[in-house]
Amino acid sequence: MEYVGVKSLLDVGCGRGISTSWFYMQGVQVQCVEGSHDAIGKNFLPSLVEEGKNGDIAKENVIVEHDFTLGPWWSENTIDAIWCVELLEHVSRMYIPNYMTAFKKAAVVFVTHSTFGGWHHVEVHDDEWWINKFQMYGFVYSHELTNRIRSVGKEESNAKIPFPLDNDKTYRPIRVTETMLVFINPQVAARPEHAHLLSEPGCSEYGSTNVQCGENKERSTRLVTEGSALTAQYRHLEYKEDQHKKWEEYLKKNV
Structure with missing residues (x-):
């Protein structure tokens, strides 16, 4: 939020909305799209919205249920950023054009991938494969922003910050530190409503x-x-430590 200047965000493959709820409580305009009906039913966002954790956020259509194997979906408006963690490796390549339609509505895309096996890991590739694939869709790979966010993840790992659900563990954002890639979408980033980016x-x-x-x-x-x-x-929106602590407490109560 403080360097890139993200104020609006779409979390693609948001699951229960754990990451989305963090951005929501920090004051970011969020939307959460997920293909699992079960995850949607256990999503955090509805109760957070009801409690008024962020009164400035529009409450309509915060969560969208959509399976990208069934077709494309995209947000109504352009947005500052896509946040997409642990999705790409699970979606076969014939469906890649479907989620790219959502990605194309964002000025900046933060996305992870997997380099090893796992449950339904059907697209396991290295950084270069994904960089080439995204560039085929018109995205511009940002080496600097990729290194920046991976470095922040490594700093947080090295800081040994206690994990809220298990104090014997610490935060270890492995996907962010090892495989997160950042892309710029010039067609959206150049629009006047996103001129605040790089803040x-x-x-x-x-x-x-x-x-x-x-x-x-x-x-x-x-x-x-x-x-x-x-x-x-x-x-830019300033990071709020008190909201981060409230988010951790919310996880303790609800996970």
Whole structure:
């Protein structure tokens, strides 16, 4: 959220909505699409919406039940990002065009794959295979964003953060650290409603770089002209530690 600037997100293959609910509680506009009727029935999002955990999020059509082996589906509006973890390896290639229709509605795609066997792992490939496949659909692979998110995952793994459902375990985002790939979709990213993406502040004031323009009014007036401060549209959503803790507590009660 803070570097890429994601404010709207579609979680493809969201399962019970565990990841989707994290983004939801952080203030991201979310939608959750899942093919398993059982998972939809046990999804977290309806109860979170009822409890008003994020009053700014539209409550209609937050969850969509759709099986991509039966045909394509896509969100009504374009979105900042796709979050897709542990899906690609489970969907045979004749159905790839069906989920690509959803991916094409996003400016940025965060997606994992598998390099080893498992239950119904029918598309197991290395990074290069998936990069080539996505580029055939017009996506641009971002080596920098891929390395950035994998590095964050590794930092969190090394920090040994206690896992909320079992304090003897720690967070280990293996899919993120080893196989997550990030793609840019120029056709969507270039649209005006996604101009806020890549939200790192850009001002340099008295030796400080990447700061918000004009925030220190006493020191910035001689260096930054009036009207340079970013409007709310271009400012990122800040990570909220208190909401993360509430999310962990919610998992303890409901998983």
